[in-house]
Structures are given as structure tokens and as C-alpha cells.
Amino acid sequence: IELINPLDYELETSLILFLDAIDGGGEHSRFIINIVIDDMNDMTPSFEHDYYHFITNIQSSSTLSDSTIVGQVHATDPDISTNSLIYSSNSNLFRIDSESGQISLIEPLSINMTDQTITFNVTVSDGEHITQTHVTISIEGLNHRPEFEKSQYFFQINENVPVRTIVGQIIGKDKDLPGTRRGELTYTLRSITPYSEFFFHTSHTGQVLVTRIPDAEQQQIHQFIITVRDHGEFFRRVSFYFR
Known part of the structure; x- marks a missing residue:
């Protein structure tokens, strides 16, 4: 038995052949031949993404421990014969677990690195083939809690004002740099x-707008709690009312 075309384990793992033997008198016998195809390490591992982006901050790095994980990359290999994939990187600030692909800090970050981005390469190997991906880590500074200019707000409007009328503006302040997350x-x-x-909603700038024409005969006082939240982890609430 000779091969006509190459076999590929990733397409089929076994073959069944039927071999018929016929003599001159017309008698015949059939044999069943099972062929098991062995897997070879002929496929290149691949990452789930061509590019990874993670975020860490100075605050979390100051309480550094072995369990502080910044992010994780993951690769797969179609070859079953590949027992394990090995991850590595060329970064001197972040280490990568060679088995899991988890990325963590080697040591606490300097305050001078606030709002910087670090880019490095991560490779994965199956013992013969190597694939590479790019990792970018954004370093954020200490996150401050946002504050309101006032502890309470009061606005007054006339009834029957048109929709989209600006009633007033709630102003929140944050010590963190504008333009950062x-x-x-x-x-x-x-x-x-x-x-x-x-009847009312607030915009991304804190403006309070009319969404339905208010009627003083139906309701004279409207009272709300407004929350301002940064994109870190903190928020602040304040109440306001108007009539």
C-alpha cells in the first residue's frame, strides 16, 4: 500500500481501507485495514489577538504581590502532540508566566511613569514554531475622587418651556488630568x-435638560440625586431640586 497524497492529522485522524482479493474462479475475500494517523508538530501556534492592551496604575503597583496580575495572553495550537506552549517576553518591567501567559509587574512602578504606555513583544513556542504578538500597557496615576462645587443645587424654571431647554448645570471637579480615563x-x-x-435628563457635561414640557399644575417641585463618576473607580452624589 502506497500513499497517493500526503495525510494531514488536522483533517482526518484515521482511515479505513477495504482490500478485496479475488481468484480466477470468482471467489473473493475482503479485509478491513484500519490506519491510524500520527499527529506531527507541523502547525504554528497562534494568539487569540494580534494586539493586547491592558491598564494598570501606580496605586495598585504600590501594593505589589505575586498575585497582582496586569493581564493575560492566550495562544492555541492545533497539534495535539504539542504537550505545552511556552510564553516569553522582552520586557524588563513586566514578567510573563511561561505556562499561563499571565502578565505581572516585576517591581512597583515609579511615579514618573504616570500616564505613560509601555509596549513589548510576547512570543509563544511549541518547541519548534514561534509566534509573536504585541502587548501595550497603559500606566495610570493615583485616582482622585471627584467632587461637586456645591453640596446642593437649586434651579427655577417657568412652566411650558420647550423641550431641550437647559435648566442648569451640575459641575463636578476631579484632580486627575483632563483627557485621561x-x-x-x-x-x-x-x-x-x-x-x-x-421630564428631565443630564448630559455628559452635567447640564440638566427638559425632555418633556413641565406643567406646574401637575407637579411644582422635582427633586433628584445626581451622581458624577470618573472612569477609574470613584463616584460622588449630590441632590438638587427645582420648581
């Missing part, structure tokens, strides 16, 4: 008085 503020509105949420 932790310095970007968002506002959300929660009504205390019934049905008030149908």
Missing part, C-alpha cells in the same frame, strides 16, 4: 419625586 467624568440622574425622570 480617570479624569473623564460622566453624570447620571435619579429622581426622588415621582415621575420626574420623565
Whole structure:
């Protein structure tokens, strides 16, 4: 028995052949031949992503421990014969676990590295083939809690004002740098008085706008709690009302 075309384990793992033997008198016998195809390490491992981006901060690095994980890369190999994949990197700030692909800090980061990005290469090997991906880690500084300019706000409007009228503005402040993720503020509105949420909402700048024409005969006072949240981990609430 000779091969006509090469076999590929990734396409089929075994073959069944039927061999018929026929003599001159017309008698015949059939034999079944099972061929098991062995897997060879002929495939290159591949990462789930061509590019990875993770975020860490100075605050978390100051409490560094072996369990502080910044992120994780993952690769697969179609070859079953590959017992394990080995990860490595060329970074002198971050280590990578050779078996799991988990990335962690080697030592606490310097405060001078605030708002910087570090890019390095990670490779994975199956013993014969090597694949590479790029990892970028954004380093954030200490995250400050946002504050409001006032502890309470009061606005007054006339009834029957048109939709999209600006009632007023709630102003939050954050010591973090503008343009950074932790310095970007968002506002959300929660009504205390019934049905008030149908008449007003807040924009990303803290402006309170009319969404339905208010009627003083139906309801004179609308009271809310507004929350300002940064994109780090902190938030602050303040109440306001108007009539």
C-alpha cells in the first residue's frame, strides 16, 4: 500500500481501507485495514489577538504581590502532540508566566511613569514554531475622587418651556488630568419625586435638560440625586431640586 497524497492529522485522524482479493474462479475475500494517523508538530501556534492592551496604575503597583496580575495572553495550537506552549517576553518591567501567559509587574512602578504606555513583544513556542504578538500597557496615576462645587443645587424654571431647554448645570471637579480615563467624568440622574425622570435628563457635561414640557399644575417641585463618576473607580452624589 502506497500513499497517493500526503495525510494531514488536522483533517482526518484515521482511515479505513477495504482490500478485496479475488481468484480466477470468482471467489473473493475482503479485509478491513484500519490506519491510524500520527499527529506531527507541523502547525504554528497562534494568539487569540494580534494586539493586547491592558491598564494598570501606580496605586495598585504600590501594593505589589505575586498575585497582582496586569493581564493575560492566550495562544492555541492545533497539534495535539504539542504537550505545552511556552510564553516569553522582552520586557524588563513586566514578567510573563511561561505556562499561563499571565502578565505581572516585576517591581512597583515609579511615579514618573504616570500616564505613560509601555509596549513589548510576547512570543509563544511549541518547541519548534514561534509566534509573536504585541502587548501595550497603559500606566495610570493615583485616582482622585471627584467632587461637586456645591453640596446642593437649586434651579427655577417657568412652566411650558420647550423641550431641550437647559435648566442648569451640575459641575463636578476631579484632580486627575483632563483627557485621561480617570479624569473623564460622566453624570447620571435619579429622581426622588415621582415621575420626574420623565421630564428631565443630564448630559455628559452635567447640564440638566427638559425632555418633556413641565406643567406646574401637575407637579411644582422635582427633586433628584445626581451622581458624577470618573472612569477609574470613584463616584460622588449630590441632590438638587427645582420648581
